[in-house]
Amino acid sequence: MHFLAAFQIDSDETRRTEILCELEACFGTWSRTKALDHAYVVRVPGYGVYENIQLRLLETARAQPEKVFVCLTPLMTSGLYHGRMRKEAAESLNTLTDEA
């Protein structure tokens, strides 16, 4: 199972990197691919893990003095991602969702 998490961080570049690092830490050790600069596809074993990651992301976003927005897709059990991505991101995404 997998979902896509996209972020918008209204801050300067240095803070954006720091905040992104904090947001990424919310995924823990679950496999993920950075599909775009501020968008990740994350593979999880089930809905309970997805719910708890969602909670951590929202808490982390709200805790920042800057405006941080988070958008998550529903949890998906199948399907293909489409788009234009860096080659390594596209390859990694295929592997990740193939296994999911």
Added chain:
Amino acid sequence: MALPTAEALFDTFFAPWHPPEEHEDGNVWLRPDFEEIELPPGTHIRVLDRLTPEGRAAAGARVAGMERAAREDWPALLGVSGEPGPAWLEAFDRWATEERVAEMLKTARPEQSANPILVLACEAGALTGGLLLRAHPGMQWLVDWPYWNSAVFDLNTRTRLHVFAWAVRRFAAGGAETPLLARYETALKLLRGG
């Protein structure tokens, strides 16, 4: 591997996720299985609720989310099907052998909020609470934060059932001796004056 006590499980996997002010207030501890609340006649249940309306909505959404997660995850995990009912708790009890729990404890990382101990205990707590509400409609969720401090509450008997704590105790040493299903059935008997 001997399983830890329920208090040790709570301190390892749940306590770190409580807000710092809760730690300062000494409010981070594993709740009892149930509490009888002193509530003078005519007093609104709201006095038991320490959350703001926004906090209440957020906690309620998390409890509902974890119940939904159990509905989605358990059929594959436990081989259950259909509408959740006591049979789901029985399947959970059958699945949660000491060996399986010990295996989960070996790999569960407490620094991750989405670790299997916390996730499964919260799914079990939320599902058990949902089942109690359906079996005894006079009850209601009394939500708290973090959401696993939420309980189901019966106004008639003024009893607060800490269903998430039941699930933590189920994963602890001696947990198999007090299965979730038995706790659920005992609670219903108590509420029905049996």
